[in-house]
Amino acid sequence: MTTLSYLQAGKRALAEEMRRDRLVWALGEDLGRGGVFGQYRGLAEEFGSARIVDTPISEAGIMAAAVGAAMNNTRPVVEMRFSDFALCAVDELVNQAAKARYMFGGQTTVPLVVREPVGMWRSSAAQHSQSLEAWYVHIPGLVVVAPATPADNYGLLKSAIRCDDPVVYMEHKNLWGLEGEVPAVESTLPLGQARTARVGEVLTVVTWSAALHVCLQAAEKLAGDGLEVEVIDLRTLWPWDRDTVLTSVESTGRCLIVHEAVQVGGFGAEVAAVVAEACFGKLHTPVRRLGAPRVPVPYSPPLEAQLALTVEKVEGAMRGMVG
Amino acid sequence: MSIPNLDRERFRRHYHTMVAIRAFEEAALDALKQGLVHGAIHPSIGQEAVAAGVCGNLLDKDLLLSTHRGHGHTLAKGADPTAMMCELLGRAGGTSHGKGGSMHIADFRVGMLGANGVVGANIGIAAGAAHALKLRGVDAMVCCLFGDGAINRGPFLEGLNWAAVYKLPVLFVCEDNGFAATTRTHTLSAGPGPMARAESLGIRGLSVDGNDILAVDRAARDLMDPVRSGRGPRFLHLRTYRLTGHTGTDPAAYRDQAEVAAAWQNDPIARCRALLTEVGDDAGVLDKLAAEARAMIDQVYRNAREAEWPAPELGFAHVQDLGDPRMRAY
Numbered sequence: 001m002t003t004l005s006y007l008q009a010g011k012r013a014l015a016e017e018m019r020r021d022r023l024v025w026a027l028g029e030d031l032g033r034g035g036v037f038g039q040y041r042g043l044a045e046e047f048g049s050a051r052i053v054d055t056p057i058s059e060a061g062i063m064a065a066a067v068g069a070a071m072n073n074t075r076p077v078v079e080m081r082f083s084d085f086a087l088c089a090v091d092e093l094v095n096q097a098a099k100a101r102y103m104f105g106g107q108t109t110v111p112l113v114v115r116e117p118v119g120m121w122r123s124s125a126a127q128h129s130q131s132l133e134a135w136y137v138h139i140p141g142l143v144v145v146a147p148a149t150p151a152d153n154y155g156l157l158k159s160a161i162r163c164d165d166p167v168v169y170m171e172h173k174n175l176w177g178l179e180g181e182v183p184a185v186e187s188t189l190p191l192g193q194a195r196t197a198r199v200g201e202v203l204t205v206v207t208w209s210a211a212l213h214v215c216l217q218a219a220e221k222l223a224g225d226g227l228e229v230e231v232i233d234l235r236t237l238w239p240w241d242r243d244t245v246l247t248s249v250e251s252t253g254r255c256l257i258v259h260e261a262v263q264v265g266g267f268g269a270e271v272a273a274v275v276a277e278a279c280f281g282k283l284h285t286p287v288r289r290l291g292a293p294r295v296p297v298p299y300s301p302p303l304e305a306q307l308a309l310t311v312e313k314v315e316g317a318m319r320g321m322v323g
Numbered sequence: 324m325s326i327p328n329l330d331r332e333r334f335r336r337h338y339h340t341m342v343a344i345r346a347f348e349e350a351a352l353d354a355l356k357q358g359l360v361h362g363a364i365h366p367s368i369g370q371e372a373v374a375a376g377v378c379g380n381l382l383d384k385d386l387l388l389s390t391h392r393g394h395g396h397t398l399a400k401g402a403d404p405t406a407m408m409c410e411l412l413g414r415a416g417g418t419s420h421g422k423g424g425s426m427h428i429a430d431f432r433v434g435m436l437g438a439n440g441v442v443g444a445n446i447g448i449a450a451g452a453a454h455a456l457k458l459r460g461v462d463a464m465v466c467c468l469f470g471d472g473a474i475n476r477g478p479f480l481e482g483l484n485w486a487a488v489y490k491l492p493v494l495f496v497c498e499d500n501g502f503a504a505t506t507r508t509h510t511l512s513a514g515p516g517p518m519a520r521a522e523s524l525g526i527r528g529l530s531v532d533g534n535d536i537l538a539v540d541r542a543a544r545d546l547m548d549p550v551r552s553g554r555g556p557r558f559l560h561l562r563t564y565r566l567t568g569h570t571g572t573d574p575a576a577y578r579d580q581a582e583v584a585a586a587w588q589n590d591p592i593a594r595c596r597a598l599l600t601e602v603g604d605d606a607g608v609l610d611k612l613a614a615e616a617r618a619m620i621d622q623v624y625r626n627a628r629e630a631e632w633p634a635p636e637l638g639f640a641h642v643q644d645l646g647d648p649r650m651r652a653y
Binding site: 023025050051053055056058060061063064065066067068069070071072073074076091092095096100101102103104105106107108140141142143163164165191192238239 | 386388417418419420421422423427429430431432436437439440441444446447448449450451452453454455456458459477478481482484485488489637640641642643644645646647648
């Protein structure tokens with residue numbers, strides 16, 4: 001094992017895949033100078049400007065070019081800078097990338113990855129802070145990934161690049177500096193498999209992305225009182241690992257879903273519905289969700305903080321279910 | 324236009340293609356009337372010289388992206404007409420197993436990467452397909468056709484800029500039939516038109532009469548040369564006229580019947596026939612060519628009507644590799 005940051009882990013994954021397969025290339029704004037967060041720093045020097053492509057500020061053009069290039073035997077990795085900007089390219093992702101394989105009857109695949117940094121981060125306000133994973137999970141044809149750790153950002157990004165489906169790959173901006181153990185030798189992690197980040201008996205918490213870390217801290221608090229909470233990091237939101245979640249809930253009898261995204265219509269609603277349908281007879285309490293209020297993200301730190309998931313909020317929700 | 328040394332065989336091929344396209348779309352309209360075509364179709368009747376003159380000049384290795392009005396382009400690129408008609412009728416044996424229909428007609432076997440149901444969306448995709456050719460070092464080009472309505476969409480700017488900045492091998496073809504769906508395009512488009520917009524990005528091109536097969540053929544070839552030799556994208560503006568409504572069921576009551584009658588006097592198929600007559604083809608030769616094309620499409624239409632429906636499980640195939648598409652779907 002070796003220690004890498006979440007950012008370094010993603011960079012290593014891309015670099016390894018580009019060395020392995022010359023048809024892998026990356027395109028996005030400012031990539032030649034490392035990208036907005038430095039996730040691409042040094043890659044243009046190694047791979048050249050033909051494969052680390054600096055693009056105009058043309059999100060629709062970037063995504064469309066990736067669709068055309070993916071249908072023509074290459075594997076583009078698209079950088080959208082902020083997931084919010086990917087909304088300028090929704091037709092290209094939803095009507096084109098996600099549909100081409102199906103509506104052309106399997107004549108083509110669209111093996112692209114679109115990296116969409118998500119989440120609240122340093123007073124970025126309403127247009128640079130969103131977590132819109134639920135929208136993409138709703139679209140047939142797309143795979144949706146939201147890694148929470150350096151190891152996952154390494155192994156899952158590699159698998160996403162090798163995947164023949166279009167993958168929406170959501171890295172959380174607050175995690176770039178997070179350090180963790182990553183395999184020293186090259187390896188991948190399977191898409192669609194959850195990770196049980198903490199084993200427990202009294203409650204199953206289902207979460208993903210940066211919310212995982214808040215949930216783990218809250219679980220520690222309950223552990224101090226002898227209440228062991230199981231925390232499952234979904235990692236991939238479509239297809240999501242129902243078996244791991246349902247097996248856990250059948251054993252604990254309680255399920256809380258925690259995400260940073262707006263709670264209304266969030267992916268937590270889908271998880272809650274499936275758990276309620278599948279585990280009804282085994283549940284000791286109603287399934288609960290904890291997400292953000294349905295307001296845009298404000299700029300001012302105290303206002304922003306009201307929307308953020310905190311250990312206190314998650315701990316409160318947990319205690320409310322096991323108390 | 325003077326016609327010294329006209330390559331008569333070439334224009335006979337164009338004539339055959341144009342008659343076949345017309346016959347195909349007349350059959351498709353008949354199928355629509357009989358309830359055999361289930362969704363919308365967008366006929367290109369009156370625009371056949373664009374398809375024949377542009378796509379007829381593409382090589383097998385070249386790639387094509389088209390629009391919702393794409394039957395003619397697809398046929399001229401060499402797609403199997405029976406598979407296409409099966410697709411329109413939603414039958415097994417369709418180019419996409421009946422899953423796309425007319426608006427999403429595609430035949431990747433002949434480099435036809437799809438018609439698109441979203442106006443202008445194919446422009447950026449074409450640029451990307453060309454980007455991949457360049458990245459892979461493949462010696463081929465991309466041709467992207469779109470209508471005059473597409474010039475007011477953002478992807479027109481983003482896609483053209485992209486192709487120009489990276490000097491990609493794309494021929495952009497604006498098939499200007501004067502209508503954006505049911506609205507006259509010029510009433511809602513600022514500036515002097517498509518060619519000027521392309522030129523503003525430094526993309527050179529030509530604007531010619533799209534109903535004149537000789538002019539279309541020459542302009543397309545003249546512009547494909549620099550595209551193929553790596554000098555970046557070119558732009559072809561073809562002025563034509565849509566003789567039918569926007570869709571197969573649109574009576575086009577928003578325009579004067581006298582205007583349509585006058586436009587029929589400019590029918591590109593009749594003009595192609597006149598061209599061949601002018602260089603010495605007799606009526607018998609041309610009648611035979613046309614009859615062959617029509618008979619071929621008649622057979623296509625008969626075969627498609629007899630084709631089976633797609634197997635139900637095909638509805639759940641080709642979604643994606645990961646995940647069961649039926650999971651909790653009902």
